[in-house]
Amino acid sequence: GQQLNQSPQSMFIQEGEDVSMNCTSSSIFNTWLWxxxxxxxxxxxxxxxxxxxxxxxxxxxxxxxxxxxxxxxLNISASIPSDVGIxxxxxxxxxxxxxxxxxxxxxxx
Amino acid sequence: xxxxxxxxxxxxxxRGQQVTLSCSPISGHRSVxxxxxxxxxxxxxxxEYFSETQRNKGNFPGRFSGRQFSNSRxxxxxxxxxxxxxxxxxxxxxxxxxxxxxxxxxxxxxxEQFFGxxxxxxxx
Numbered sequence: 001g002q003q004l005n006q007s008p009q010s011m012f013i014q015e016g017e018d019v020s021m022n023c024t025s026s027s028i029f030n031t032w033l034w035x036x037x038x039x040x041x042x043x044x045x046x047x048x049x050x051x052x053x054x055x056x057x058x059x060x061x062x063x064x065x066x067x068x069x070x071x072x073x074l075n076i077s078a079s080i081p082s083d084v085g086i087x088x089x090x091x092x093x094x095x096x097x098x099x100x101x102x103x104x105x106x107x108x109x
Numbered sequence: 110x111x112x113x114x115x116x117x118x119x120x121x122x123x124r125g126q127q128v129t130l131s132c133s134p135i136s137g138h139r140s141v142x143x144x145x146x147x148x149x150x151x152x153x154x155x156x157e158y159f160s161e162t163q164r165n166k167g168n169f170p171g172r173f174s175g176r177q178f179s180n181s182r183x184x185x186x187x188x189x190x191x192x193x194x195x196x197x198x199x200x201x202x203x204x205x206x207x208x209x210x211x212x213x214x215x216x217x218x219x220x221e222q223f224f225g226x227x228x229x230x231x232x233x
Contacts, residue, residue: 033221042113042199042224043152088152095142095165097201097222099152 006089006100013079014108021103022073023089032065032072033090033097043088047074081107111136113202113225121231127188130228134181134202140164141183142222143175146197155198158183159205190232197227 006023013019023032031050035043047058049065049072056063062075076083084107089100114133122128134141142165143155154167158177175185181202187194201222 035224040226042201042227045221045223048221092221095140095157095159096154096167097142098154101151 004089004091004098004100006103008103009101010104010106012106012108015079015081017079019076019079019083019105020073021087021089021105022071023100024071025091026070028069029091029093030069031092032063033092034061034063034072034074035088035090035099036085037088037102038085046087076105079105079107081109083107113200113223115198115200115225115228117228118226119229119231121233122190123233124190124192126190127186128190128230129184129186130198130200130230132183132185132200132202132225134183134200135223138202138204138223139181140203140205141177141181142201142203143183143185144199144201145169146199146227147195152199155185187230192232195230195232197229199227200225 004023004025033048034046036046037043046061047056047063049056049063052065052069053067054065060077065072072089086102086104088102090097113135116131132141140159142157144152145155146152155169156163156175157165161177172188177183201224203222204220
């Protein structure tokens with residue numbers, strides 16, 4: 001089945017640092033999504049991307065839809081302790097959403 | 110608007126038993142999808158329902174089944190539980206099923222899936 005390669009698997013960063021994570025696919029997709037999951041909760045949609053090359057921001061978060069339609073990255077600027085969680089990339093085709101393996105982010109105050 | 114609600118939040122069962130999980134979508138949402146999340150396999154799609162009909166199914170055995178009611182609420186059932194069924198089961202709702210590909214940027218995050226908090230199932 002379709003696999004999304006997400007990296008890095010985990011990150012420890014200092015509060016205030018910028019963070020970057022990415023996701024690649026062997027297939028082309030026209031909808032890329034980024035979700036965040038905190039302990040004991042379901043994933044929360046952060047950013048949705050629909051156009052190749054598109055750069056979209058949501059507060060301190062910025063995501064880009066790769067021009068080849070096979071990749072996407074998510075940047076978090078000036079990290080704060082509440083950014084802790086697992087970040088998932090995902091692609092949607094029709095109703096089916098396929099998730100990446102996740103990037104576990106830990107922020108050191 | 111209230112979010113997606115799932116009941117129960119936690120459940121402990123023994124091997125061989127069956128279990129039913131419930132999901133109430135966001136008001137106005139008619140599509141409900143179910144996912145299984147485990148440390149080893151990550152988030153995996155189980156099935157999706159719209160208008161009381163199963164539209165898509167993931168690669169899970171027949172022991173996993175679901176249904177949707179006329180008010181869009183959904184249930185999933187797992188029969189003959191196995192130890193490996195221990196997982197977080199997540200329900201997600203959207204206004205309508207995904208419309209294929211939004212080529213050229215026609216999509217809207219308003220139509221994407223919104224998740225509930227999940228039901229943590231432990232099989233002993």
